Amino acid sequence: MLSSKGITYLGIMFKISYLARLLKNVPLKTVLVVPFVFQLILAMGLVGIFIFYNRLMVVVIPESQFTGSMQDYTQIVILLYFAILAIAILMSMMIWRSISSSLEKLSEASQAVTQGKLNTRVSVEGTREIQVLTASFNTMVEMIANSLLQLEQSNQDLTLNLKETSYELNASKASFQRINFLLSRREDQLRKQQDFLLGLTKDKSINQGDFIGAVQNITYTGSHALSVERVSIWLFDTAKTLLHCLDLYIKSTNTHTEANFLTAQDYPQFFAALQSQTSISVEDVQEEAYLQEILDYFNSANTVSLLIKPFEVNGELTGIIAFEHTDVERLWLPEEHSFASSLADLLALGMESQERRRAEEKLRIEQMKSERLLLNVLPQEIVERLKLSQSKALASKVVEAYSNNLLEVDPMLDSLTNGKISGAVVADAFDEVTVLFADIVNFTEYAAAISASDLVNCLNDIFSEFDRLVDVYELEKIKTIGDSYMAVGGLPTPSKDHAEAIAEMALEMQASIQQFKRTDGSPFSLRIGIHTGQAIAGVIGTKKFIYDLWGDTVNVASRMESQGVAGCIQVTEVTYHLLKDKYQFDSRREIDIKGKGKMITYLLIGKLSS
Structure with missing residues (x-):
């Protein structure tokens, strides 16, 4: 059983807790002022009692009675003061506990936010100021979360843009490297082709009219310079109705051979294309209509791509040079066209050189016959002097032409003629x-x-x-x-x-x-x-x-x-x-x-x- 004092104390605690619950939603400054207000009231009450008692001192009472009563009241007042003080301290502690609890929650929430837990929220409770602080904290955290979300989205967008930019840069770099590689390759090919052409221009077979040797050198050079399997040279007959393969070079076997004749009667469209086009460039022979009639020839050699350059001698179509690429399709580049044209020009030059050599040989033979006949009539020394006499006569005609045109006469010509024309005497x-x-x-x-x-x-x-x-x-x-x-x-x-x-x-x-x-x-x-x-x-x-x-x-x-x-x-x-x-x-x-x-x-x- 609880004594009356215990019951009294429980009641007081209940009242104090009730009072704390009541003060929970009271502003902080009000709560903090309350204990001091109680103490002030208590002090004023004690002062009032003393003043009241002082006023009652006028009444004449027995000293012992007065002294006993004063002691009793003094004890009561002191006890009441301590009770009030204890209550105030208890209320302050309860109020501080309530405030510190909210602050601890805010502190823990702040630490959680600093650790990246942006979904942390604090329940809005406690005093008004705590509620405002908690609400502001929650709002701030939500704003930070939104900002971080936006920042993360921006980072993602930036990363995506960077990836796209990096991809484009890599693609551009790859394209640039590919272009550089192609340019370098084409430059190497051009240099290689120029070296081949330079070698051909120094070839004695071309310059000295050895046409067969020149033809074989050209087919060999064309095959290795353009990396094609087959290169052939064909000559037209006078009527342009027949093509004869003068030489066919096959790279894989490194052999020179001759192919069959091609006639306009068997391949009319092909012959018409040769005579009407300045060149023929085909990536796939299977797709060209005018080549369908001659596909058997190309299929037998496994030819896929074709490049043909005609050549002329003395302004007349004389023949063609054909480049056949096998196995895979090939796009003929402009420099390859140019190189093929150069080979065709060299071929025409070789033919002209051969004709000139034949004419010179024929002239030489006729001159030998004439000179032999002349030597049968005249002494060799006299023949030489007659030749010199003819040279002087020719020189005199040149001098005369210069004179008629009021041009300065070459001293060598003047010294040759000595101003006289001796004729054949x-x-x-x-x-x-x-x-x-x-x-x-x-x-x-x-x-x-x-x-x-x-x-x-x-x-x-x-x-x-x-x-x-x-x-x-x-x-x-x-x-x-x-x-x-x-x-x-x-x-x-x-x-x-x-x-x-x-x-x-x-x-x-x-x-x-x-x-x-x-x-x-x-x-x-x-x-x-x-x-x-x-x-x-x-x-x-x-x-x-x-x-x-x-x-x-x-x-x-x-x-x-x-x-x-x-x-x-x-x-x-x-x-x-x-x-x-x-x-x-x-x-x-x-x-x-x-x-x-x-x-x-x-x-x-x-x-x-x-």
Whole structure:
């Protein structure tokens, strides 16, 4: 059982707790002021009691009674004061506990927020100020959460934009690298193609007209420079109705071969395209209508892409060069077109070079024939001088053209012509030459008895033998007149032994004539006359050139032959004195030479034995 004091205390605690609950929603400043108000009231009550008691002191009462009552009231007042003080302290503690609890919740919520728990909220309770603070805290946290959410969304957007930008940059970088790679590759290809073209331009087979060698070099170069499997060169016929494969190079086997003929009758659309288009560039031969008729040829070679460049010679379509790429489709780049065109131009140049070489060779052959024919008529030195004379004439025409156009004349041309035009006149005077005349005795009567062909054949055989002797002794044949033969020593190049050479030839002629027989079996006989002296030799006129000799020496030598003895060699006294130390002579009497009078002559018998 609770005593009356315990019950009283419980009641007081209940009242105090009730009072705390009542004060829960009271403003903080009010709650804090209440204890002081109670204390103030208590103090004022005590003062009032003392004042009241002081006023009652007027009443006369017994001292013991008054003193006992005062002590009792004093004890009651003190107890009441302590009770009120205890109540005030208890209320303050309860109020502080309530306030501190809310503040602790706010502190814990703040720490949770700092740890990233933005969904933390504090229940709105306690005093008004605490409620406002709690509501503000919750609002602030919600704003922070929203801001962080927006920031996170912004970060996500920024990250996405960065990723997109990074992707675009990477794509641009990859594209730039790809472009650089392609440019570098194309630059390498161009350099490679230029090196190939430079090598072809230095190729002797092209420059010297070796067309077959040039064709094989071009197909090989085209295949390796453009990395294609097959390169072929085809030539049109005159009517442009047939294509003949001149050379087909296959890269995988490194072989040159020839393919079949292609005719316009079998492939009309293809031939029409070749003649109407400047070039043919096809990525897939299966897709071109005009190639359908020739697909069997391409399919047999596994050709997928095709590039064809025609070439012309002297403005006329002559042929094509074809590049065949196998296995996969290929886009032909502009520089590849340019390289193929360059090869076509080189091919045309090679053909023109070949034609020029053929023309030059033909001209050279004709010149050799002409020169050989000319050398049969004229001495080599005279031929060279005639050529120089023609060169001078040409130079003079150039000088004249310059003069007519009031242009300055090249000093070289002026020095070449020396201001004179000599035409075809070539003549030289020689101080000493030896002239020989030979005549077949009684050949006129013999010629009348045989046919013309037999006559010509007979003279040809005899004079061919004499020509051989001229070459042996390095003499110069002048001409033949009928059955007479004329030769000279000491020109056109002067020599010291011209008389000896003529003497040797004369002796050989007398010996060789014995091998030629008449129809009756009798041998032919020669009269030979020789004289040494001055003479003029040269070529005159513009037609039927002949190197001839003029002067008294020629006439005397002719008289030595005409007034000579059959089978003998008659020489003049001048020639005798040149040869007497080396050759044997028989003396003769004086003879009368027309225009010269009496002359002593000698017969050459042979060479003296050493």
